Amino acid sequence: MxxxxxxxxxxxxxxxxxxxxxxxxxxxxxxxxxxxxxxxxxxxxxxxxxEPWGPPGRPWSELGEGEAVARGLFAPVAFPSAGAWxxxxxxxxxxxxxxxxxxxxxxxxxxxxxxxxxxxxxxxxxxxxxxxxxxxxxxxxxxxxxxxxxxxxxDGHADRALDWAALLQETNGTPPIAPGGFWDSRWEATAGEALAHLVAASGGEAVAVPDGLIAEMFRRPLGRLLPGPPPAKTLALAGPGLPVRDPAPDLLLVPRHPQTGEVWQPPGAAAAVPLSADVWIHLAFHNDRLLIPATGRLPELVLRDEPLPLRPRQLFEPDSGVFLHTLARLPAVRAPWLRRIYDRVSGSGPYPGRL
Missing domain, CATH: 2.170.150 (Metal Binding Protein, Guanine Nucleotide Exchange Factor; Chain A)
Known part of the structure; x- marks a missing residue:
């Protein structure tokens, strides 16, 4: 209904x-x-x-710690909304x-x-x-x-939440490159949210990121935000339809259901880092490898590369606004090491910088 x-x-x-x-x-x-x-x-x-939305905004200095925590804020936010919930x-x-x-x-x-x-x-x-x-x-x-x-x-209006099997059948995923050669906005926002969870779950230790699109999304920003080698924690993709890894990585990128908002929970003790389902499905089931140029007639079953796949105009950057919005609402940001990262990215620390 x-x-x-x-x-x-x-x-x-x-x-x-x-x-x-x-x-x-x-x-x-x-x-x-x-x-x-x-x-x-x-x-x-x-x-x-x-969350509250719309005007008026209130200066952060007017919020006491108790009110801020009651609103789910654990780090300073410039003029949080005092509008309608x-x-x-x-x-x-x-x-x-x-x-x-x-x-x-x-x-x-x-x-x-x-x-x-x-x-x-x-x-x-x-x-x-x-x-x-x-x-x-x-x-x-x-x-x-x-x-x-x-x-x-x-009455009569369908409002049925799909299970994961049905969702994978009905959703093809969102490609990372939009027409014109820009990174798709949904990928940038999803990466910003996931990066906040990744940094918090890392405990301040370096993270080893697998090659491919995942590396394009996270390797450089994680390298800027966390200490250098040797990596102490590992990262991988996990979720419905993918084989279980043994041994399990420390951090797992998993899908969030687009209807219910529930995050797929992996077995074991690995930390689940949510990704929007349309981005996760593309990462999990789409082959983004570049095909090898060939001349002459192609053998049977060999894939053609026509037209050439879209390539980005610039390096990928997770959305810093989404990163800060997410991190400010994680209780872990109260840890001194993580608060320093938050302050630096937000520009309120001594060394402001990008992700």
């Missing part, structure tokens, strides 16, 4: 029927004006943001019967962002119900305020 949302004041329908999924890691990513980003959520889905996030095309009030988005650059409060009103009664976002540095989304709407069950 799915759900739709209606105005809490007049019961006017505000969305089409939707199915709930996990909030994508992309929700914590912004790019700047070099890219216009598509909708955050897939059509027909919505997610609940468990539990907003409902969906694609703009799934909203209906709303009226945009652009005067509530004067702080935006090239679109609207709700920086001055809700900019969507119910078309029936005029009550403020949420925020439309389509500014140049943001993923496009509509956020409905929890107190302004109510959820209505919809």
């Amino acid at each position: 799915g759900e739709m949302f209606a105005c809490a004041g007049c019961d006017c329908p505000l969305t089409v029927p939707l199915s709930q999924v996990a909030l994508p890691v992309l929700a914590h990513q912004s790019y700047g004006r070099e890219r216009w980003l598509p909708p955050l959520m897939a059509a027909g889905t919505y997610a609940v943001d468990p 539990g907003t409902f996030v969906m694609a703009p095309g799934d909203a209906c019967n709303t009226v945009l009030t652009p005067e509530s988005s004067r702080s935006a650059c090239c679109g609207v962002d709700g920086g001055e409060g809700p900019n969507l009103r119910c078309a029936s009664c005029g009550a403020p119900v949420g925020t439309r976002i389509d500014d140049c540095d943001r993923w496009q989304e509509v956020r409905l305020a929890r107190e302004a709407v109510r959820r209505i069950p919809v």
Whole structure:
């Protein structure tokens, strides 16, 4: 059974029927004006943001340690939101019967962002119900305020969570290179989140990263953030459909279910580091090796390399904003060695730097 949302004041329908999924890691990513980003959520889905969102922001100095920890923050965050908790996030095309009030988005650059409060009103009664976002540095989304709407069950609308076997059959994964030769935004955000978990789980020790795309994603940033050789911990890919390694590596990159948000749990004592399922599936089951050039007629069953695969224009860099957002919410960041890394990347330490 799915759900739709209606105005809490007049019961006017505000969305089409939707199915709930996990909030994508992309929700914590912004790019700047070099890219216009598509909708955050897939059509027909919505997610609940468990954190406060929107204006006003509060200076970190006003939050006591107890309040910060209660909000899940374990390291300083510049002007954390004091807005509404539990907003409902969906694609703009799934909203209906709303009226945009652009005067509530004067702080935006090239679109609207709700920086001055809700900019969507119910078309029936005029009550403020949420925020439309389509500014140049943001993923496009509509956020409905929890107190302004109510959820209505919809019979006959499928809302079934796939098991891992079905998910692997229905999902091909996301290629790492977008048209134009840029690294795909989803890979950068996923790597930023995973890198925070990797660094925390390393205990401050160097990590040996296997060759291939995983090395492209993590070897250089891990080398900058953690001590040099010899590596004390090992890293590998693990998850449904992959053979179990013996002996098991210390750290395992595993998928997070896109619908439930649950992280696949490996057997044994290895630390599980979550990756978005679409990125993990590509890493696990796609062959990214470059084929050897050949002349003449190719033998039967030999793969052709036409057209040539997309190659990136620049070295891969995990998203530093997602990295900091994730690390600030891990209790492990209170350890002095990890806090020093956090401060350096955020620019508040004595030696600010990139990932």
